[in-house]
Amino acid sequence: MKWWVSMPKIELHAHLNGSIRDSTLLELARVLGEKGVIVFSDVEHVIMKNDRSLGEVFKLFDLIHILTTDHKTLTRITKEVVEDFASENVVYLELRTTPKKNDSIGMSKHSYMEAVVEGLRAVTTVDIDFDSHKFNTQDSLNSIAMNDACDRTKRKRIHVRLLLSIDRRETTEAAIETVKLALEMRDLGVVGIDLSGNPVVGEWKTFLPALKFAQKQGLYITLHCGEVPNCQEVQLMLDFLPQRIGHAIFFEEEEWRQLKTSKIPVEICLTSNIKTESISSIDIHHFVDLYNAKHPLVLCTDDAGVFSTSLSNEYKLASTAFGLGKREMFELARNGIEFIFAGDEVKQDLVETFDSAAKKLN
Ligand code: 6MZ
16 A cells, blocks of 8 residues: 555545545436436536636535535435545544535524534444544543454544534624534534635625634634635734634735744645646645745645545645655644644544554654
8 A cells, every 4th residue: 555545644624515426426416317406417527527717616516515415415425525534544534514504405504414423423434533522431432442452454543523614605694603503513523613615705704703703612713715816805814813724825925924923724735726726836836835934734635526636645746746755744644633623632542543653654
C-alpha cells in the first residue's frame, strides 16, 4: 500500500453532499429517472463531468440535493462517506452538512440531522466514535481496548464529529435556527458551525448574529473565507477570529499579514481550488507560502465525490507538487490534531495512533 494511503490522516473540511460516491449518485438518479422525477440521461453527464467552474459546482449541488434530500438516503450517504474515509485511514473526520427543511416530505432541519446521525450509527465496516459522551464510558473504551488487542490489523477506527453548515442563501433567522439545532445536538457529536455556500451570494452581516450567538455558546466556528475576491468580507471574517478558515485564496497583502499574525489554521483544498479554477496552477498555490511561514495548515478534500479525489490523493498531490517527503507529510497530518474541534480524550487517542504509526515509518 502506498504511504499516502496507509498513513493516518485527519480530515477537517468535507461536505457530506460533496463526498458521495459517483456510483451512489448514479443509482439515485436512475431511481428518480424511473419515477419520472428527473430525466436520467440529462443528469448522467452532469454527474460524471470532471472539471467544473465554481458556479457550475453550485448548480451541481442543487441537483445532488434533489437526489439525496430524504431521510433514508441521508442515512445511507452518511454511512458510505464515513466508511470511505475510514477505508483510506482517515482516523478523525469532521463532516459538515447543511440541515435542510422540506415540508413536502415532512423533513425539518432536526429530522435531517437525525437521519445523518442514524447514518453514523449504521456504520458497520469500521469502529466509530461519534458521541462525545460515550467515548468516555467504560463500555466504549473496553470495546476499543478489546479491538486493539484482538483485531487491530483488521478493523479500522475512526472518530467522527459533525459541523452544521449555514448556507449563504439563508436568512438570519434560518441561520440562528441552525445554531440552535447544533446546541441541541451537542451530545450527538455536533461540535461547531461552518459558513459555506456560493461565495457570490449573501452578505456577512446576515450571518453575523447567528455566528456571534454560536461563538458565545462555545461552539467552534470555521468560515469559507476568500473563495472569491471580496476584501471587505475577508477583513470582517478575520476580525471575527473563527477557530479555522477554509480556502483563503483571494487575500491581499494586508490580509495575509493579518492571517499570519492571528495564526488561524487554514483548511487547504488543493484539487478543489484547481478544478474550480480558483487557482490557475498548483505551482502558485498559497500552500507553499503558508507552509514555509509555518502557518497552521491542514490538507482536506472539500468535496471528494464532486472533485473525484480522496484525502490520500491530496497528500500525494502536495508531496509531488511541493517536493515534500513522506516524513514531512506525516508531520503535516499529525499537526492537524491541534486544530480539531473534539475534546482532549480524542486528541490523546489520536496522538497515540500517530505515535504508533510513526514507529512503522521508514
Ligand atoms: C462553498 C461549498 C463548497 O451541506 O448539502 N459547499 N461551499 N465552497 C465550496 N467549494 C467548492 N463545496 C460545498 O453539502 C453541499 C453543500 O456544501 C457547500 C454548499 O453549500 C453545498 O450546497 P451539504 O451536505
